[in-house]
Amino acid sequence: MQAVHFGAGNIGRGFIGLLLSQSGYHTLFLDVNESVINALNEHKEYEVTLTGEKKEVLRVRDVSGINSLTNAEEAAEFLSRADLVTAAVGPKVLPAIAGLLAEGLKRRFQNRPEPLNVIACENMIGGSSMLKEHVYQHLSAEEKRLADELIGFPDAAVDRIVPDQRSGDLLGVAVEPYFEWVVERPAIKGDPPPVNGITYVDELEPYIERKLFTVNTGHAVPAYLGRYKGYQTINEAMDDEEIERVLQGALEETGEVLVQMHRFNPSLHKEYTQKIIERFRNPYVSDFVTRVGRGPIRKLGSNDRLVRPASLYMQLTGKEPVNLATVIAAVLLYENDEDDEARELQKQIDEQGYESAFRHISGLPENDPLVGAVMKQLDAMKKQRLS
């Protein structure tokens, strides 16, 4: 079986590539990082280390790579013959891979008109659906008809913390042992891809919302408040009692939303939350606060990990989400010259002020009560900074 995976980064190599290899796929990675592609082709294998008190080293064999920027022709050929296509490139990069994927599908319709599934494994709601929209922009009416018939774009939720890699090994990845990969079954074309470790479900929404609004909302707390308080790493931030309090509070707020919306058992949800907080404390996967906080504009989006649960909390409970509002305020104070979105965020704040920039980025209307709740926390934090 041949899988083609876009993005030979942390999740690509440390999670998706590992599971594909363990399920008997040859995995071809498509990436724009020439050094990583060369290393994949030279070694044809790499190591994934499951970190913890006891380390376990797993070998991922039978891999290769193509630079999709400089060798698009060959990449399209492989895509046209693949048994499964996956991606983990980041939400903002999905539009950039759509043209090449569309070219692969066009060739497939000519040469091998069989079902194929394309799974985007990103921290977002509706990643594969968004990729599909971009791919369809490159297809004719007849090609869209064929794609509707043959190509599935099932949405997915992926959970495994794979931090910045500091070993110096270009291919080896250290990851936490825990993982969850949930894929929506109804959108699959043909048989579900036989990947050990995928859980197929009929309805994805509860899983992706639970993951995004617990793991990602939660991780955002030590990232943004950690940066605000001058910490470098998630572990340092997790040792701060005030940050710990906001984290617990923020996950109680998202927990109320999730339990009401998806009827999760409240005590089981509490257990799930506490396990996640323990994962953030894992010293072996502690990351830089700037990596977990990367892309603050995307993270202030209306459907993302902070604004959506905070808005739902206000709608469903009528209460102010004090803790989520505090984290959103910390995002508005987030500065990092090495992050394009952080620079753009501060530019918009300089030009328009905090309130207007926040409304503009989040898409919230002028009189939305969440805007007021965030501004209240922001004022308090600015005063605290001055004192």
Ligand SMILES: NC(=O)C1=CN([C@@H]2O[C@H](COP(=O)(O)OP(=O)(O)OC[C@H]3O[C@@H](n4cnc5c(N)ncnc54)[C@H](O)[C@@H]3O)[C@@H](O)[C@H]2O)C=CC1
């Ligand atoms: N790191 C983590 O713990 C987790 C990350 N995710 C999600 O997985 C996705 C990837 O994240 P990471 O692996 O951490 O990022 P990463 O930055 O390590 O990997 C992204 C890879 O995509 C490649 N890339 C960029 N543009 C490309 C293009 N046009 N064509 C092909 N490849 C391209 C980059 O060169 C890089 O190798 C993101 O959506 C992230 O939210 C999800 C769960 C956990």
Ligand SMILES: O=P(O)(O)OC[C@H]1O[C@](O)(CO)[C@@H](O)[C@@H]1O
């Ligand atoms: O990839 P995003 O959306 O920027 O989120 C960042 C973080 O999300 C996590 O997957 C979980 O919090 C981290 O491991 C990762 O660095």
